[in-house]
Amino acid sequence: MEANKILNADLLDIIFDGKNKQYGAYDLRKTYASRLKKALAATFIALTVIVLGSVLANKVADSGKEEIEVIDTQMAEIKKEEPVVVPPPPPPPVKPPPPPEINQVKFTPPKVVKDEEVKPEEKIEEIKEDAAISTKTVETENKVQIVQAPVEDKGTQVAEVPVEDDEGKVFNKVEIEAGFPGGTGAWTKYLRNNLNPNTPVDNGASEGTYTVVVRFIVSKDGSISDVVAETKHGYGMEAEAIKIIKKGPKWTPAQQNGRYVNAYRRQPITFVVQEQ
DSSP states (O other), X not given: OOHHHHTTSOHHHHHTTTSOTXXXXXXXXXXXXXXXXXHHHHHHHHHHHHXXXXXXXXXXXXXXXXXXOOOOOOOOOOOOOOOOOOOOOOOOOOOOOOOOOOOOOOOOOOOOOOGGGOOOOOOOOOOOTTOOOOSSOOOOSOOOOOOOOOOOXXXXXXXXXXXXXXXXXXXSSOSBOOBOXXXXXXXXXXXXXXXXXXXXXXXXXXXXXXXXEEEEEEOTTSOEEEEEESOOOOTTHHHHHHHHHHTSOOOBOEEETTEEEEEEEEEEEEEEEOOO
């Protein structure tokens, strides 16, 4: 390339000097700037159309929706009426007991009379020493005092009731119940210290409260016998209660008519199972 043309030529002409410009590379590089501008312009126009279209579509959609007015409502409080308690009728008035009768003596006011009108007092005849005591006055020459024997008043006699033979009888109700040595508190302490509370849990019992009732006989000598369970909850609870009651010490036997007798006792025992 001549020197005077180099100053006026662009970089592309210098690169392709002496080369085949009809091949295509020269034209592509020559028109690159115009093609880039066209591509940017087309992209900008497309983005503008998309943005405007979405905005218009949203406005149209919003204009078609009806606005729903939300009204704040408040529930009216209903006053709960308290139940009417009808008071029981007052008890009838208690009549006071009548006052005890008091022996009354009529008072006769003294009357003043003349001395000549006053009658002489009657003289009471003295009882002779050798006179017999009787309800009648009898004059007799007999000096031997015969006193009649008083008539025996037999009155109402109470017949003796034969005592029933209760040697082997077992009483359900007695005058004095059989008792554990030390009283009720000692009996409760004995059961708590000796019963295994985990018995129902170890045998697979579900959560709940189980009350076992055990009946046994306290003999007249204080020994325990015939221990049986009246409930059937299972899970080893009845067996545990029977075992502990059997191995306990002797009791103070029950009393009936002042004598020691055989008597039944019932003992409820409650097991509580809680899920862990």
